[in-house]
Amino acid sequence: MNAFIFFITKGALIMAGLREDKKRQTQLNIMESAKNIFSQKGFETASMAEIAKDAGVGTGTIYNYFPSKGALLLRIFTEEAEGMKEALQDPFSSEESGDLVESVIGAMQGFAAFFQHYPKAFWRELFHVMTGEVEESIRLRQGLFGIDEEMMKWVLNLIESHSDCFAVKVDPEEAAYAIYSAAMSDTMFYMYNEEMDIEAYKEQLARHIRFLFEGKMKSGKKE
Structure with missing residues (x-):
C-alpha cells in the first residue's frame, strides 16, 4: 500500500509540474506575441483579442494570465x-x-x-x-x-x-x-x-x- 501511495503521489507531482511548464510556455507565447504586435501597431491600437489569436490561445484564456x-x-x-x-x-x-x-x-x-x-x-x-x-x-x-x-x-x-x-x-x-x-x-x-x-x-x-x-x-x- 505504501508503494502504491508513493507512486500515486509521485505521478501527481509530475503531472503538476507538467501543467506548470505548460502554463509558463503559454505565458511566454502570449508575451512574445504581445511584443511583436505592440511593436507593429503601438500600445493603444493593439488589442488583447489579436494578441491571443497570434499566440494561439482564446481571448478568455489570455485574461486568465493577464487581467489587462x-x-x-x-x-x-x-x-x-x-x-x-x-x-x-x-x-x-x-x-x-x-x-x-x-x-x-x-x-x-x-x-x-x-x-x-x-x-x-x-x-x-x-x-x-x-x-x-x-x-x-x-x-x-x-x-x-x-x-x-x-x-x-x-x-x-x-x-x-x-x-x-x-x-x-x-x-x-x-x-x-x-x-x-x-x-x-x-x-x-x-x-x-x-x-x-x-x-x-x-x-x-x-x-x-x-x-x-x-x-x-x-x-x-x-x-
Whole structure:
C-alpha cells in the first residue's frame, strides 16, 4: 500500500509540474506575441483579442494570465528589466581593480538598450498614455516608475559601497538621482529625435555621466 501511495503521489507531482511548464510556455507565447504586435501597431491600437489569436490561445484564456493590456505590457517590461539587472555586476567584485564610472555608464547604457526593443513611435505613444488619469494609465505609470526606481537603487548602492573612490564628499542618493535625471533627459531627447540612433544616444549618455563625475574621483580612479 505504501508503494502504491508513493507512486500515486509521485505521478501527481509530475503531472503538476507538467501543467506548470505548460502554463509558463503559454505565458511566454502570449508575451512574445504581445511584443511583436505592440511593436507593429503601438500600445493603444493593439488589442488583447489579436494578441491571443497570434499566440494561439482564446481571448478568455489570455485574461486568465493577464487581467489587462497594461498588466501584460508591465510583465514584459519587468522580465526584460530583471534580465538586464542580472547582467549587471559590481566592478569591484573581482580581484582586478574596477572602474566605478565606467561601470555606472555600462549600467545606464544597458538601461538605454532597453528602449531599442521597440520603435520610437511606440515609446512616444506610451509616454502619452502614461499621462492619463484612467486606471490603466495610473498602473502603467506606477509600474514603469517602479522599474526605474530599481535601476536607480542599483546605482545608489554601487556608489554608496565604493564611496572611498571619491576625492570629495558625495551624497550617494543625490548622485544616483542626478545620473537618473541625466539618463531620462537623454532618453526623451532620443525618443523625439528621429535622426539620433542608439549609438549616438549611448555616447551622449556616457558623456553626461562622465561630466557628473568629473573632478570628484581620487587620483588613479578613472573618471
